[in-house]
Each structure stands twice: as structure tokens, then as C-alpha cells.
Amino acid sequence: MTGSPAPDFRIETDSMGDRQIPAHTYYGIQTLRALENFPISGLKPLPTYVDACVLIKKATALVNGELGCIPQDISAAIVEAADEVLQGQWRDQFVVDVYQAGAGTSHHMNVNEVLANRALEILGAEKGQYQRLSPNDHVNYGQSTNDVIPTAIRIGGLLALHHSLDPALEGAIAILEQKAEEFQDVIKSGRTHLQDAVPVRLGENFRAWRYILQDHQRRIHSAAADLYALGLGGSAAGTGLNTHPHYAQRVASVLAELTGQPLTPAPHPMAAMQTMAPFVAVSGSLRNLAQDLVKISHDLRLMDSGPKTGFKEIQLPPVQPGSSIMPGKYNPVMAEMTSMVCFQVMGYDSAIALAAQAGQLELNVMMPLIAYDLIHSIEILGHTLGALANRCLGGITANRDRCLAYAEGSLALVTALNPHMGYLNAAAVAKESLTTGKSLRQIVLDQGLMTPAELAQVLDLEAMSQLQGTPPTP
Template structure:
């Protein structure tokens, strides 16, 4: 689906510079629902408007092929829809998200704008033919099947264009870092307490595997959005939509979008529920949780640099404090965590809204559309920013990693098979109490000679057999560390 260029001056015309194309229904709605839409803060997302326009274009082509519309009328409606898709009339859709729960007001807004522009196009071509917003632009359709279909198309398109590329680049950089540090041994931590060693590459590979699984789940959920409610019209029976019409429109939409779109198997379910979008947003919530965890790990590992862990260095992109010179804060990680929290909040609203369907139709659709599309945008933009301004320049402080590892009491775990859990615990307790090394404590207790300790406690032999190379091809280059 064609998306407008935000810098296109035609997409930003306002006020007197652009003729008002909407009709009386839109104007009444604009007056009755003054909830920020007039100022643009909470307008219906343009992605939904574009998706509705795309449906109108597909329907007009079908009606023209069937001989119901004259070729001129069909072409004019399609041309008007194309202008909307090019972003030329963005200011003609002033209605807020907070309107009727079916999205009918925005749907009619699009019908009115297309009808007006189609008549102007016909007149410019010397054709004297009327275009009616209901009888023509909306022929064979209802808000109840068009709006949910537009929501699916909008979410599917936005995920493909904005979220998937950002996650793929994020994963590429994660695996690059995992490979680079696959031999860099560091101290592991559980419960925020010292644990046994692992490599930094292994730690990063865990982040990457979480996001890979999330991306797979999101793609699977996105495929469910390719099922459309079109053809159900008002309550699912297809009243006023002739045999085969919906199938032809969906085929046309599939050609226009490039997605394998299909009609819903059960139109009554498609109109009365929102489970596909609820499931899709639920997997966005899982992604948000994993991103929160990864960003939190980055913040902890970068903490300090002298009073915290200080095991990684982040790019010093901007001043971190208005009073403390030279301070560097993990701002990108904090941004990513805030976005994750917001998405989790949106998911609570989406889940609640999806539960509120009644009888043959579910309302709350504009709320779901706004939250789902906003979450896609936020996650895509946040991941792209974090990748570019934090992850790509992330470096291990291997000196700090070695220092923390050398002072860890949990290296004593390697002694358990030889001297037993209880004696190993005695060694650790003595080392902690006296402020001496494990090596010295083992010798003082007489359980191991220093030479025996050195043979048994080798951090590089304690990181297990899992290699990052097994999870991801790292090439033949030498690892750092």
C-alpha cells in the first residue's frame, strides 16, 4: 500500500489552502465529538484512512468490471482513492479516535471525500456523472465489515513496513556482537548476585534468541490479519452484497497490497469479535517485555562506570546531566523501557476492548485500531533508535569483566565435584569473611593445594559447551577477548 512522504507539501496543506471535501455527516461528527481531533492530537490514524481508501478503490474496480459502474465512474473513484493514498488529502480526515465504536464516522468521512473528489475528477474529464458516498462509494459494503477489514490491512501493512525491518536490523547487530564476544568470559549473575561464569557472547545470544522468537510469533499473528471481514456487511449475512462480490474485492486487495488476503471463514465471528488483533497485540506485549528486559540488562551492565558494574560502555551521544559534567546516561535504554511499558498498557486496553463484543457486533474498534497501530510505530521506531544509537556502539569493558570474575566467590562451584558442596561452601564463607581469595581460603582450610585449585578453577572451562557459533554463523574471523 502506497504511503505518503511526510515532507510532501501536498500532504500538509491546511485551512484555506485546501478545499473542504468532506460532507455533512463528517461536519456534524466533527462538532459532536470535539475530543482533540480538530487539533490533530488524537485523530484517527491515517493508516486506517488509507486502508479504507484502498478498499474503496478495489470495490470500484469490481463494480466497473461487473458493469454496475461506468468505466469513467470506476476510474474516478479509484483515482480519488489514489490521491488519498498519496497523502494529498490528509487534512480532510479531521475526526478523532473517540467516536462511534464501529468507526462508522471515519468510514463515512472517507466515503464523502472520495465521492466529492471523484465528481471533481469526472467534471475535469468532461463527464457529467454524479458519485454518491453511500449508493456508489459504499455500494455492497457496511462500516461493520469495511472498518475491521481496514484495521487488519493497516496493521499488517505497518508491521511489514515499520516493525519487521527494525527487528531484523536489531537482530543482525545483536548476533554481530554475540559473535564478536563469543570467547569473552565474564561473571554471570542470578538474583542480581554473583553466579558462575559465561561468555558475553552467550549472554547476548540469549537476548537475540528472545527477540527471534518474538519476531516469529509476530509474523504468525500478522498472518491472521490477512483474513478480512469484507462481505459480511451489517451483521455477517452479506445483505446487499451480491454473490462473489466480496471475493472479487479481496482478490483485488491482495493484488494491491501484495499480501495473501482472504475472506474470513465465518463472517459472524469476524464482525462480533476482535481476536486476531487482540492476539497480534498480545505478542507485541511479549516483545515489549523482552525489550524491557534487554534494555534493563544494558542499563545494569553499563552502570557506574566506577560505582556500578561498568562491564560495558555505551556511546556518549549527549550530555547526561545539567549539573554533573561528563556524565553519560543510558538514555536509549531508558527510552526503550518506557516504550515497552506504554505498549503493555495499550495491551491491557486492547484485551479489555476485545472482550466487550455484544451479540452480532463488537464496538471499541477505533480504540483497538489506535492502540495497535501506535504500538507498532512505537516499537519499530524505538528499536531502530536503540539499535543505531546504543547497541551498534556498545563495547565490552573486558578489564572490568576480568576483575569482577577474578573476585567472584561463585567460582567455588567448580570445586563441588571434588570436595563436596559443604566444604566448598566453607571455602567461600572463609574467603568472604577474611577478605581473601578462594585460592587462599582453600589452602588455609587444607582442602586443596594452590596448584590443585588452579587446575580445578578455570573460568574458561566453566562456560559450558554451548557456543554462539552453533546458534548463529559467525564466519571465520577471530573473536574479541
């Protein structure tokens, strides 16, 4: 490019030549090239992912300054710029599409350029004066996309779990236990194969869901433990080329302080760079949670179906009108939304699995996809569970009379008669009840198969629905 730049532009240079950069932007020439190359989805990096990258840059600036690898004033300026971003400033400057150059070089340079140009201003220089403070030589000293991005995915995943999914799971678990206590005396018909089954307690339905979520929380935590080992310091190919001997240990320690997570250097940086297995494991645990959330959301919809022609054993809180044409209709929208989010998480898990196997030799170049899909999965599951708990689960009420009517009318009560008259005789009683409409009690008494006292004891719904191995309800 020749001549002077236009008034609202500055000139930046990279190995491919010169370009005009809008004067107000903090990103630079490599980000501009990425914007031109990847106008794909309109999806920008998730804020949590940006935070993870900027935390890495803050930690590396601190450590490289302490070790004498970069000047102290430059280290301090980069740290100040990083803190501004972490406090919410300059967020509109992280602009590279999710679908971009392999390994995440474009996003990585976007981060380096924003921090470098803001740090230049802090030092009293102008944006683009990279001979004073460079995105590559200072912000990125001792680093490579190849070790920064997998580290950012680890930190981003841990941040998302800590700030989003864990609190939401805890809240949902607590509400389910509250509902279990509230509905412990409500007896309803169980159903297997969508057919009548023996009576159960509505409270135990909710308590079962509580235990299911607790188990998933444990599995997610177990998988997430693999995210603590950082390959940062491996540099371009895992050898640590161009890094200080104490850099890897020190930067992991500083990042642990900044994030509050028990981060440590990976025992083998090359392995940490090549394998995406920790991300696949966490994603798999999220998929597992999503599958059970779909089942729970479907159960809620079935139990609330009606109001006149369905089960209507429970009432989900109406949160919005349900139809543009049918007045007075309310739909189980929070449960429906939950299923849709879970389907998306399952799709993300499949994409992550495919991307994880697509690496070659010293690098997996599909990391931008893994970064977005994994962190987004964690966060939308957290948001979903929070909304489901607060807008649906907490406001559920029980239709006690309807539950009891279904329980008393269920042919599956005949199961309790098996030990007293045998399976075939009990089956004959059930068949006659279905054919004639007579109650099980009436048929057994008419045929003299049991005395009234014996029958009352055997068909005691309170006792039948009591969860075995637990004390009777007071």
C-alpha cells in the same frame, strides 16, 4: 438552513438536515458533525490506518466497476482519488478524533466523503454534487462500517508489521549477533538474584537476546496469520446484503494484489465481524515482546551503570548530555526510552482486551480504539527497536578488564569446587573468603584441599564460561 451559503462555503444535506461546509475541504457533512461531536483528544487517524481504509475503497471501486454495480467512469474516478491519497495527497482531510462514534462510522464516512469529493473534481463536477457521485451510493457500494473497519484493522496491522516492526526486528537481531561475535571472548561474572553467579561470556548475553527477539518474531508472525481472513462482503450484519455474489471473493483477491499479503475471504463473515480475537492475539504477542524488551533495556542500564560506582561492564554510546546540572554526565537514554514505549504498549494491550469483550450481538462497537491502539503499538515498537539498534546496540563497547576482574573476584567460582570437595566444604571456603578477603584459590591451597594443578584446571574461567553443548571458542 435557509438562504444562500456564505462565499467560502457549500451546502450539503444528510438525513438530519443541511449544513454549510467549508468550500476547500474534501470531507463533508457527516465528518463535520463528527468534528463537532468528538473534540476529545486531538489524536487523528494514523496514516497507516488511512492507507488501509483507502486501499479497501480502491479495491471495492475496482470490483464494483468490473461487476457492473457502479458505472465504469465513477469507478475509475474513485480509484484515481484513492491513488492520490495513497501517494500522500489530501492527508489533512482525515480529521475525525480517534475517540468517536462506535464501530468507526465517523472515520469511515470521512474516508467516503474525501474520496467522493475528490472523484467529483476528477469527473469535472463540484464538491458536494452527490447526485453525480455519492459517498454512500458509489464509494461505499455494497459495504458497511461493520465489515470495512475490521478489515481495515487487519490490513493496517499487516502493513505496519511489514513496513515497521519486521524490518526493525531483523535489524536488531543482526546487530545482536554481530555483538555476540565481537564479545565472545569477554568473560564476566554472571548474576542471579542480583548476586554473584558463575562466569559467563558477554557474547552469550547478546546472543541470548538475539534468540529472544527471534522467538518473538516467530510468535508475532504466527498471531498475525489470523489477520489474513477478511470479513469484507459481510455488509451490515454479516449476511452480505446488497453485495454482488462474486464480490467478497473478488475484492479479497484484489486486496491481496494491492497489499502483497495472502488475503482471503473469511469462511464466515458474521464471525469475522463479531470477534476481535485476531487483534487480541496480535496485541498479546506485542505485549510479550515488550515485556522482554523492558528486561533487556534494564539489563543494559545495569551493565552500563557507573561510571565509578556501578558495574560499568559495558559502555553504551553517549548520544546526548545527561544532566542540566551535572557536567560530563551521560545517561542510558535509548534504553530508558525503550522501557517507556513498552509500558505504553502493555497499556494498549489491556485496553484492546477490554474493548474486545465489549461487543454485543452482531457487532463490536469499540473498533476505533482497537484500530488505533493495535497499529500504534506495532509502529512505535518498530520505531523503538530501530532507534535502539542504531543509536545504542550497534555502538556498545565492552570494558574487558572490569568484566574479567568481576569474574575472577566472584565467590560464585566456588560452585566449580562442589564436585571435588562437597557443597558444605565449598560453602565454608566461600564464607572464609568473604570474611578474610583472601581469594578462593589461596584458601583452597592453604588448606591443602586441592593441588595447584587441580585447582588451575577446575577454576579455568575460559572453560567455566563456555556455553555447554557448543564448541570451544577458537
